[in-house]
Amino acid sequence: MRRNFRTVQTVFTALTLIGAIGFSATAIAGDKIEEGKKLAFNKKKGNCLACHHIVGGTQPGNIAPPLVGMKGRFPKKSDLRAQIVDPRVKNPDSMMPPFGPHAILTDEEIDSIVEFIYSL
């Protein structure tokens, strides 16, 4: 019964989206990038600017490499995500905080940040 309801709901959502799918998809992606940017710049959240230069951010630190050309650096988006979740996997002494395991950011917040950083 419950599952039936879900299916109906999904079909319904899909149908409502279909009409404007091209537009909605980019709008949703755009929202995520915007959200990710806010999280990345926020001192209480990602605060990536503490260490990295990022276009559009003020008072960037210069401890870590500037975040540019990310699609070139990380052909696979999942590798970029892994770096943000836990940089210790690649460099056990990394100064970059383990955002995932230390619960500094939630999974959804990391998703948004990945979208933003990947757009750079």
Added chain:
Amino acid sequence: MKKLISSVTLLALSLTPFVAAQATPEDDLKALRAYFKKNMPNPDLSDYKNGIYAFNKDARAQWEEIEEFPPYEIDLDKGKELWEKKFKNGKSFADCFGSDLSKIRPKYPYHDEAKDTIVTLEGDINKCLTDNGEKPYKWKKGNIAALSAYIAKAAEGTKITTMPKTEKAIAWYNKGKNFFYAKRGQLNLSCADCHVYSASKWIRGDNLGPAVGHTTHFPVFRSKWGALGTLHRRYGGCNKNIRAKPFKAQSDEYKALEYFEAVMSNGLEINGPGARK
């Protein structure tokens, strides 16, 4: 390419203190000094007593202006008053510390072999009070910082001599050293991450100063505090910033840390009180 090289040295160096388990304090001192000499924009060791001003010309210029009318002037007056005031029993601080003011600051911190503990200037100020039936001061600011500043000022230009010699003293030193290099807090950062490997760099709007010289100029007047504060107050602040639980001022952890940092500052001139952002 450049990034590769620097990240390799970073890795190798950050491991050094742990790999070289037999390293003596003298070895550590040499290794750290060599690192700063090689990697920092200002290799002139004697300037490290000035903290971040050794690297940042603009901040230095502002500071030199501030020092023309030092914000801690009133505290020095207060410190003098406390030093000269008689306790209820007719004694005063000179009965605990000796009357030659210039000889006090450079003695601290030191290892007391009999009690096997680290003795700090602030610790002895409060011990003097309680030994004489007076109420101790609060640890991080106020009277204790004022008196500590007055005592530091009188020793201006004399040098830090802290160096552990006995096995027990070296154990305290190692406790402080491990604290200094250990990652902690939600942000997983060590003191060394910021004050060794990233010294002279910017972390958002803050320019990071070197650990060598950390103990020379305390207590410090911080504009952020609007007042003078002790070294252990600063330690607590840096722990909170990385979302780690701060230890109490004068806890064994911070005494060991002060001891380690003093050893790393051995030979540098005392120039407290300082003034910082």
